[in-house]
Amino acid sequence: MSLEAKQLTFGYRRKGKEPVLDHIDLTLEPGERLGLLGPSGRGKTTLCKLLAGYEKPDSGTVLVDGKPLKEYRGICPVQMIWQHPETAVDPLMKLGDTLKEGGPVEEGLLEALHIQPAWLERYPTELSGGELQRFCIARALRPGVRYLLCDEVSAMLDLITQAQIWTFLLDQAEKRSLGLVIVSHNSPLMEKLCTRMQTLA
Amino acid sequence: MEPILEVRNLSISFTQYGRGTRQVLLPVIRDLSLAVAPGQVVAVVGSSGSGKSLLAHGILGILPYNSHMAGEISFLGQPLTPRRAAAVRGKEIVLVPQGVTYLDPLMKVGPQLRKGRRDQSARTASRAVLERYGLGADTEERYPFELSGGMARRVLIATAAAETPRLVIVDEPTPGLDARAARRVLGHFRELADGGAGVLLITHDLELALTIAHRVAVFYAGETVEEADAADFAAGRLRHPYTRALWDALPQNGFIPISGAQPGPGEVGEGCPFASRCPKGRPECMGPVAYRELDGGLVRCLYPEGGEQP
Ligand code: SF4
Numbered sequence: 001m002s003l004e005a006k007q008l009t010f011g012y013r014r015k016g017k018e019p020v021l022d023h024i025d026l027t028l029e030p031g032e033r034l035g036l037l038g039p040s041g042r043g044k045t046t047l048c049k050l051l052a053g054y055e056k057p058d059s060g061t062v063l064v065d066g067k068p069l070k071e072y073r074g075i076c077p078v079q080m081i082w083q084h085p086e087t088a089v090d091p092l093m094k095l096g097d098t099l100k101e102g103g104p105v106e107e108g109l110l111e112a113l114h115i116q117p118a119w120l121e122r123y124p125t126e127l128s129g130g131e132l133q134r135f136c137i138a139r140a141l142r143p144g145v146r147y148l149l150c151d152e153v154s155a156m157l158d159l160i161t162q163a164q165i166w167t168f169l170l171d172q173a174e175k176r177s178l179g180l181v182i183v184s185h186n187s188p189l190m191e192k193l194c195t196r197m198q199t200l201a
Numbered sequence: 202m203e204p205i206l207e208v209r210n211l212s213i214s215f216t217q218y219g220r221g222t223r224q225v226l227l228p229v230i231r232d233l234s235l236a237v238a239p240g241q242v243v244a245v246v247g248s249s250g251s252g253k254s255l256l257a258h259g260i261l262g263i264l265p266y267n268s269h270m271a272g273e274i275s276f277l278g279q280p281l282t283p284r285r286a287a288a289v290r291g292k293e294i295v296l297v298p299q300g301v302t303y304l305d306p307l308m309k310v311g312p313q314l315r316k317g318r319r320d321q322s323a324r325t326a327s328r329a330v331l332e333r334y335g336l337g338a339d340t341e342e343r344y345p346f347e348l349s350g351g352m353a354r355r356v357l358i359a360t361a362a363a364e365t366p367r368l369v370i371v372d373e374p375t376p377g378l379d380a381r382a383a384r385r386v387l388g389h390f391r392e393l394a395d396g397g398a399g400v401l402l403i404t405h406d407l408e409l410a411l412t413i414a415h416r417v418a419v420f421y422a423g424e425t426v427e428e429a430d431a432a433d434f435a436a437g438r439l440r441h442p443y444t445r446a447l448w449d450a451l452p453q454n455g456f457i458p459i460s461g462a463q464p465g466p467g468e469v470g471e472g473c474p475f476a477s478r479c480p481k482g483r484p485e486c487m488g489p490v491a492y493r494e495l496d497g498g499l500v501r502c503l504y505p506e507g508g509e510q511p
Contacts, residue, residue: 114460157249161462163452
């Protein structure tokens with residue numbers, strides 16, 4: 001059981017440029033928290049998008065528990081949480097409806113994330129970034145989800161919200177035996193969170 | 202030394218139209234005070250979306266029409282009236298904005314730096330300022346989209362520094378930059394202060410603020426709740442329970458989250474807005490709480506840290 005990237009190459013197909021990702025291998029086991037390191041512009045976000053199936057690699061494959069990612073139907077077992085939650089939700093939908101789109105939400109999850117019932121009736125612009133990020137996390141934590149890709153998820157949040165959200169995520173990762181990929185420019189945070197690091201050269 | 206900038210009891214609110222024709226007045230900044238001296242970097246630290254960026258717009262006199270501002274702002278000892286703000290902005294007071302979208306996407310960097318001047322001395326000056334920020338002469342010929350995040354940020358600083366300002370206001374300088382680029386960018390602001398300017402740094406990132414700031418003002422639910430020397434943080438000389446909670450939430454300091462969330466504009470009642478989350482709260486905290494001096498700093502708390510009554 002693992003999330004595996006094999007020889008992933010991705011280049012935005014631009015002529016005369018080096019590919020953004022060049023034959024990248026990566027393995028993530030359930031329960032592991034893998035930190036991706038490397039300067040900006042080195043394809044960390046792109047790698048996450050490939051692992052979650054938002055982008056297709058030019059070559060190489062992504063395997064989830066031995067089966068190619070593209071053969072999974074229904075809710076993707078690999079879910080991505082983004083740096084800017086406001087761009088990850090439909091601005092014209094009430095947040096309660098956004099949540100319902102992915103099926104029923106597990107009991108107790110909203111309370112554990114400190115999501116207030118009144119927020120379900122609101123539109124994205126009426127909530128702060130930290131409040132919206134809680135929705136994006138609730139949406140990502142479906143039964144059947146095995147791996148979470150966390151791309152700078154707390155970069156825009158204040159320290160207390162950051163500590164709240166990560167305490168919650170670590171707790172869930174342990175309970176559900178999730179594998180986590182973590183991207184952050186904040187090295188003390190990475191040291192606190194990750195069980196292993198990999199550098200994208 | 203006379204402060205370059207002094208802000209006293211600033212409040213900024215917005216008229217919003219709710220559903221239907223209902224008008225609501227949203228107080229985003231309710232009571233903000235701070236001062237910036239020459240050569241000083243003062244950071245205002247507050248969470249994203251808490252409205253702290255409005256402070257920059259208020260000082261520059263560029264708030265939107267549906268806003269109301271009250272309180273006092275003085276610049277070099279004189280009240281900063283809207284007329285005076287219009288006269289000094291972009292010259293004696295400059296803004297280094299958050300988004301690189303402030304650069305004109307259709308204009309090359311050189312002409313943007315020169316602001317339309319074409320003479321030889323303007324050219325020499327723009328070269329010099331680019332060089333100072335580690336940008337080659339070829340940067341002049343580039344369009345903004347051809348710059349990396351770090352370079353674009355340095356072009357914004359170069360644009361600001363070209364005017365030899367007295368006050369530099371910086372709004373969230375580092376999102377999207379890796380640690381090295383962020384340190385470099387912040388170092389340039391410190392240089393501007395070392396050259397005698399006052400720098401007001403508005404950010405959500407306490408850690409980065411502490412790397413260059415002399416003073417830190419902590420902003421919570423529309424108010425400045427503490428002003429401290431940057432050195433007070435590492436020394437454990439903090440005054441307000443919220444500042445203490447921020448510090449303890451740093452990954453390297455325990456990563457301890459307090460529960461609850463910051464109240465938004467319009468959700469704050471009488472009394473201390475931190476009361477519902479405060480471990481030291483008492484019934485008196487529901488009454489008025491003044492912003493007062495304590496141990497070389499300022500605090501808005503009835504029972505500050507380290508100030509326990511016997
Ligand atoms: S005034 Fe009271 S509730 Fe507010 S921070 Fe101080 S002790 Fe806590």
